[in-house]
């Protein structure tokens with residue numbers, strides 16, 4: 215249950231509301247029990263009184279108090295249920311708001327490499343299903359057992375009117391039965407829920423792959439084949455869902471049978487008590503009816519056990535991976551793309567992402583102050599093995615002097631992006647050191663470091679928003695003149711000005727309404743919105759035509775001259791003006807002239 219502790223702590227903030235909500239639930243259940251029990255008593259009492267009068271025996275019955283009681287219970291049941299629903303759902307919505315905020319904050323603080331490891335379907339699952347399950351923790355998981363226990367105690371007290379020992383016995387029997395049902399559902403729910411969550415995540419992932427890869431699948435004639443895979447995933451998820459539903463149905467029917475059986479036993483005992491004159495007829499009829507009224511509050515217990523199991527599994531999934539990002543104190547580079555696991559088409563696998571993220575050594579005091587002006591960078595004897603075990607960097611050395619611009623070129627796959635990710639603190643090296651401004655990257659508080667770094671990855675990440683919105687990601691306080699200047703630097707100003715809404719034109723989902731070159735230029739424009747001391751550019755001019763590349767390159771060169779910079783590219787033509795150019799080959803750097 216440890217996984218649930220943070221969420222239980224969250225519930226504490228709503229203690230007052232939760233107690234009131236549970237009281238309303240109990241009032242609803244208690245009214246139901248009172249209604250059934252009192253009605254049974256009243257009907258029997260009036261029947262006996264009528265029979266006595268018909269037989270010529272003088273008998274009277276006070277009808278106003280029980281009649282009023284029945285009406286009161288009927289009204290209180292409806293009113294309490296109404297307010298319980300409104301009040302508790304309002305509480306749940308407030309909890310949902312907090313939960314979403316909390317989970318989103320945690321995800322946004324994930325180490326980018328960790329984030330890249332999570333498939334989009336898994337992320338979607340976390341942000342939707344898992345949160346939904348946790349928001350039901352109180353309403354459908356925790357409060358039903360409490361209300362059920364109180365209802366059993368109430369029924370026990372009613373039975374005690376007829377025979378105190380019977381009240382005690384029924385409390386013990388029903389509590390054991392209810393506890394057993396809850397435990398069984400919780401126990402079997404653990405595995406079933408885990409399986410179902412895995413199937414649902416797989417289904418979402420394959421459905422999303424199907425939609426996003428529709429053009430490729432159609433072009434390669436693999437649509438039907440892939441559709442079959444989605445259908446299979448759907449089938450598996452549905453079968454697992456059915457299994458859970460069946461188990462719950464079994465649980466509910468066993469519990470209901472138990473309650474009915476108890477009611478029959480109580481009826482038999484009550485008749486015996488009546489026969490032996492130990493209780494009156496109306497009370498004898500009231501006793502089994504009170505037990506039957508428990509069907510409602512106890513019937514939800516198997517679902518509550520399952521809900522608890524689901525909430526636990528969701529809490530587990532939400533804390534998996536999230537904890538690393540949070541405890542490392544890592545963050546994202548403000549305003550720039552942070553996904554180092556892509557090759558520009560968003561399809562590169564991230565098989566080594568989990569093990570190669572920057573982690574602060576235990577006990578080290580993180581550096582919390584930012585970078586000095588145009589800081590030096592020093593890479594010493596760095597070796598790095600990635601993916602399936604290929605040695606990407608081998609005893610690599612690199613010294614970047616203050617305000618120097620270094621260009622690194624090399625063939626595809628030689629490790630350029632790995633160097634960039636390493637300097638940005640998003641990839642942990644196997645041996646050697648990476649120091650920025652005299653401090654090891656491992657001891658930096660990345661939240662303090664990132665405002666002074668600009669890291670343009672190979673992949674162009676744009677957000678579903680306007681030009682202005684995408685630029686403001688880099689600098690929230692930027693005014694329009696600053697944005698136009700940045701757009702002019704990348705020769706995008708004329709295009710933006712020609713659109714209907716200028717800066718406020720929507721760029722489409724992930725910038726889909728822009729060409730690849732325009733999207734790249736917008737990402738480059740973000741650079742000019744900030745004033746970083748260290749700049750890492752991974753193939754900045756990719757996708758730009760020769761003329762635009764030349765103009766942007768000239769502007770970039772001026773801008774870089776006041777900062778320390780590492781620029782990566784396939785060949786000399788893909789770099790702006792640099793102070794030194796190095797060639798990366800076989801994991802090591804050599805001077806290139």
Ligand SMILES: Nc1ncnc2c1ncn2[C@@H]1O[C@H](COP(=O)(O)OP(=O)(O)OP(=O)(O)O)[C@@H](O)[C@H]1O
Pocket residue numbers: 554555557562563564565566567600601602604606624625626627628629630631632633672
């Ligand atoms: N996310 C990853 N997970 C596992 N291995 C990776 C990952 N990214 C890259 N690699 C491996 O690391 C090696 C270096 O990749 P890297 O992206 O650094 O090269 P690159 O020089 O930037 O290539 P390109 O110019 O094509 O972008 C590659 O051989 C690749 O197999």
